[in-house]
Amino acid sequence: MKCLDPAEMYSYLDEDLTDQKKADVENHLASCRKCRQSMEKKQRMLEALKNIPCYKTPKGFTNQIMSKIKPVRPSPSDWFKAGTAAVIFITAVSLLFFAFSKQGxxxxxxxxxxxxxxxxxxxxxxxxxxxxxxxxxxxxxxxxxxxxxxxxxxVTPVVSTEIQIFSVLFAILITLLVILSMKQKYILGDKR
Amino acid sequence: MSEDKLLVKKTIEGDDKSFEMIVKKYENPIINYIGQTIRNYNLALEFTQEVFLKAYKALHTFNPKYTFKTWLFKIASNHIIDHWRKKKIEYISIDHPIKENENFSPPQIESNEMVAPKQLELRELGIKIEKALDLLPPRLRELFVCRHMNDLSYQEIAEIKNLPVGTVKNRVFQAKELLRTHLEEKL
Known part of the structure; x- marks a missing residue:
């Protein structure tokens, strides 16, 4: 068997080979010192990659995002709080109204x-x-x-009524589709 | 239904706690992907925030046919491409000479105390590889980062980048060979 090419070696390390191909590579490695050394270097490089320090978010990052999201849409608990506040406010105003008005x-x-x-x-x-x-x-x-x-x-006496009706409906459909696509593009900001 | 899809569904229904869980789960993979690709921590932090805000606003357009992870990484990938376009970074060929990144800011490295010698050696080599990443063309670096620093499968990367799996494998291979050539004497 001729020496392994680099792509084959990386596929082996990635466990991206068929069983037969994997066995062929292992057989070759057992007998070829040059390929074994080359494979070891590649393996070392991939192993070292696991030791590369990761980029991480700072503490409180999640809260920072959530605080920017909250104003976009109130959550159900916010609705509940707002509802409770409204009920308390209306009750308080009603009590004041009856306390100060002569109306029973x-x-x-x-x-x-x-x-x-x-x-x-x-x-x-x-x-x-x-x-x-x-x-x-x-x-x-x-x-x-x-x-x-x-x-x-x-204007078109030759065309039958059915075709005329169909044409009008088709025109309406096309108009609706144009309106919908414009809505998609300009209102929803679709960039496709 | 997968855990992610359930969280997405609950978020759409108005439960922001679910979105908080999504952020907690993916904030580090996303910042690592963006940071290692653009090589700038502060920008990566800013972009990660924007990615999550974009995702939140577009959550209703998420198609449950796909995985949420690839959808989120796709948003991040588009953000990186926008950044490159604004900076007018060309998608240069692999044999083009590349300048060192002036804005490079490395991630925080833990102290080397109490680390076994082999581990220490690998860690030092890791730091050298990390610096050598700067020498890769951005497009190759991005795919390499996805595969080897974010543990995404070739299939997932292909979905994120809209590329055939074979092309992804080939580009990741090119990146590895470029790095290996550069680090030849250190390996």
């Missing part, structure tokens, strides 16, 4: 519920108005689509 607790409760009922009624009326206007909006949109289809049909 029962009167306050009646007024409060009346206001709540009025507010719900208002909300119901507003939502009905909203749905009505949504209906009008849908009606206008359908008429607009019809108009577009009519105009397309007048």
């Amino acid at each position: 607790l029962a009167d306050f409760a009646v007024n409060f519920f009346q206001s709540a009922i009025n507010l719900s009624r208002e909300a119901l009326v507003t939502s009905i108005k909203f749905f009505k206007s949504m209906g009008v909006l849908i009606h206008i949109s359908l008429q607009l689509i019809g108009l577009i289809l009519k105009s397309i049909r007048s």
Whole structure:
């Protein structure tokens, strides 16, 4: 067997050889002093690598990172603390309110519920108005689509209605995709 | 689900303690990877912080199909490449003469007291190798550091660097041969 090449030696040291190849290398090493010496040098170098001092973070590094992360998003425990503080604050203000106002607790409760009922009624009326206007909006949109289809049909009388509808849907899809990709690139900062 | 992936999931759900555990687990491997590659402790410290902050913000984009370790190292690798681009460090060929790094700041070395002679000899050789790392082209040094100083497998390095495994093996081999040639008389 001819002498081992350096790549073979490193593969052997890396235990990156097949059993057969490994056995061949070991057989050769047993009989070739030159390769044995060369292998020993490489082994020493790799062994010495384990003694290279490592770069390490200083004490308190984790806390430093965590303190920079905390303002980004409050944790569940922060929400709990904020919630508790809010409840305490509202209770304290309510107590002060009743202590200094002439209004009794029962009167306050009646007024409060009346206001709540009025507010719900208002909300119901507003939502009905909203749905009505949504209906009008849908009606206008359908008429607009019809108009577009009519105009397309007048321009391209040969094309069937199905193809026209498909074309419009395809255009909408492309527009949505463009908007989504722009969002990915400019809003989320994707650099791919 | 692996421990890392579970920690990532919990962090996304709002449990910052889990992210703290991730930082504790990976802060030293990441600073060692960056530090040994760019050869500057203060910058490595700054970059390590930025890597974790970047990772935290991008955690929702982590694909559990891959390992978290390679994902994190990939962020660090991109950070190093950005740094080289800013410094206009070219990805020079291996036979190009290389200047010594002026900003090199070595990591802290423990005292040599109470160390067996063979161990001491290896430690001294280790320090020589560490200095010789400066002579490697940055690209080769980075892969060498990943393999031999961070114990990443060739497969993991290939995933981090988006390179074929064969290319990674070849470059690590080139780095080892360059180091060995430089240290020939000291071995």
